[in-house]
Amino acid sequence: xxxxxSSRTDLYVEVLQFYARQMQLLDGxxxxxxxxxxxxxxxxxxxxxxxxxxxxxxxxxxxxxxxRRFDNDPVVRRHWFNMIDLNxxxxxxxxxxxxxxxxxxxxxxxxDIAPSCTVHDLLSRQNGTLLVRSRxxxxxxxxxxxx
Amino acid sequence: xxxxxSSRTDLYVEVLQFYARQMQLLDGxxxxxxxxxxxxxxxxxxxxxxxxxxxxxxxxxxxxxxxRRFDNDPVVRRHWFNMIDLNxxxxxxxxxxxxxxxxxxxxxxxxDIAPSCTVHDLLSRQNGTLLVRSRxxxxxxxxxxxx
Amino acid sequence: xxxxxSSRTDLYVEVLQFYARQMQLLDGxxxxxxxxxxxxxxxxxxxxxxxxxxxxxxxxxxxxxxxRRFDNDPVVRRHWFNMIDLNxxxxxxxxxxxxxxxxxxxxxxxxDIAPSCTVHDLLSRQNGTLLVRSRxxxxxxxxxxxx
Numbered sequence: 001x002x003x004x005x006s007s008r009t010d011l012y013v014e015v016l017q018f019y020a021r022q023m024q025l026l027d028g029x030x031x032x033x034x035x036x037x038x039x040x041x042x043x044x045x046x047x048x049x050x051x052x053x054x055x056x057x058x059x060x061x062x063x064x065x066x067x068r069r070f071d072n073d074p075v076v077r078r079h080w081f082n083m084i085d086l087n088x089x090x091x092x093x094x095x096x097x098x099x100x101x102x103x104x105x106x107x108x109x110x111x112d113i114a115p116s117c118t119v120h121d122l123l124s125r126q127n128g129t130l131l132v133r134s135r136x137x138x139x140x141x142x143x144x145x146x147x
Numbered sequence: 148x149x150x151x152x153s154s155r156t157d158l159y160v161e162v163l164q165f166y167a168r169q170m171q172l173l174d175g176x177x178x179x180x181x182x183x184x185x186x187x188x189x190x191x192x193x194x195x196x197x198x199x200x201x202x203x204x205x206x207x208x209x210x211x212x213x214x215r216r217f218d219n220d221p222v223v224r225r226h227w228f229n230m231i232d233l234n235x236x237x238x239x240x241x242x243x244x245x246x247x248x249x250x251x252x253x254x255x256x257x258x259d260i261a262p263s264c265t266v267h268d269l270l271s272r273q274n275g276t277l278l279v280r281s282r283x284x285x286x287x288x289x290x291x292x293x294x
Numbered sequence: 295x296x297x298x299x300s301s302r303t304d305l306y307v308e309v310l311q312f313y314a315r316q317m318q319l320l321d322g323x324x325x326x327x328x329x330x331x332x333x334x335x336x337x338x339x340x341x342x343x344x345x346x347x348x349x350x351x352x353x354x355x356x357x358x359x360x361x362r363r364f365d366n367d368p369v370v371r372r373h374w375f376n377m378i379d380l381n382x383x384x385x386x387x388x389x390x391x392x393x394x395x396x397x398x399x400x401x402x403x404x405x406d407i408a409p410s411c412t413v414h415d416l417l418s419r420q421n422g423t424l425l426v427r428s429r430x431x432x433x434x435x436x437x438x439x440x441x
Contacts (some may be wrong), residue, residue, distance in 0.1 A: 153300065160302070160306045164302075164380065167377040167392070170377055171377060171391065222438060225377075225410055226377070227377065227395075250393075250410045252434040252435055254438040257406075258395070258407065
């Protein structure tokens with residue numbers, strides 16, 4: 001195995017572990033800790049038609065505002081990521097494109113599994129730590145155009 | 148890459164492979180082989196309000212009893228694990244926290260995808276082999292409390 | 295860590311990355327590029343009762359024919375693979391057995407998540423590149439026999 005293979009292996013697994021911890025933080029309501037997984041100037045575009053949240057404080061504010069809809073809704077949400085395709089860029093960043101499903105659990109109801117999205121991340125390493133430079137969530141629903 | 152990074156990479160992938168084989172055994176009805184993926188004194192707490200099954204023979208007995216409900220139910224079940232967060236502990240074990248969905252397939256019906264759970268494993272290596280020391284399954288449904 | 299452990303780690307991650315790219319190609323309608331992830335003499339058996347598509351041109355033809363059903367159906371499909379169990383064979387190939395769900399998104403509707411399948415791949419390395427020698431998709435529905 002070349003160093004290059006090992007490095008790619010290490011990176012892929014680091015991203016799996018990073019996403020697991022990151023999304024367990026988000027699903028657990030730890031918005032500040034979630035925002036810290038972005039770069040200082042990070043961008044997070046999670047909903048079509050809604051402007052990107054920018055900077056860590058901006059992301060925290062946006063998440064508090066977005067999650068107000070669940071204030072009287074006793075909900076548990078779980079973000080599932082899968083089929084992660086990593087592509088290092090020429091300038092040392094990593095493009096990550098993957099599928100997402102959101103599992104929503106409410107009292108006495110079956111889990112609701114929606115929406116289905118494709119996420120485009122740009123990841124950056126700063127002082128050895130992997131961070132999200134930008135995250136853009138595309139809802140598959142928007143791409144269902146009459147043929 | 149440091150040895151430490153390589154070791155963490157190897158461990159993460161070993162856990163992915165371990166879970167895949169372990170749950171394909173369980174879903175295939177190989178309860179004895181599933182129980183052997185636990186330590187001799189292993190604990191398995193899979194359903195809220197039901198006491199933990201302990202030791203390998205105890206886990207086998209519990210699975211036979213629990214699965215009696217499917218005796219006249221021609222069902223296929225698939226356990227999906229995802230978003231695996233690994234944390235080595237000071238005493239050489241590994242905490243693993245991850246999301247689970249159970250896919251249930253019945254004749255002529257759409258797959259039923261429920262429940263959504265969060266699983267807390269404590270993994271231990273014995274003679275080079277990864278084993279589950281304890282597994283506790285938390286049903287997300289129980290955490291949907293009125294706000 | 296032995297070389298053997300590293301190699302197995304590298305292989306497992308290579309398969310994860312390979313499947314992610316391969317299925318994003320298929321879901322994106324890039325049938326020619328998908329067919330190129332098979333060996334020249336590759337076999338693809340995706341639907342019970344339908345003969346295997348063989349060779350890359352045969353797979354492309356089969357996919358165009360199979361997907362004609364979506365011509366007037368503005369659909370987005372996402373293939374999810376999970377619980378991947380890899381077993382190297384004595385003759386240098388790799389058996390891969392894993393779970394699959396297909397997420398289907400249509401305008402104004404909830405995502406439909408079906409069918410649930412188990413896939414049996416035989417993977418082969420040619421000139422350093424991982425390829426599918428054969429893929430057989432088993433629908434879990436067919437295994438729900440009255441008990």
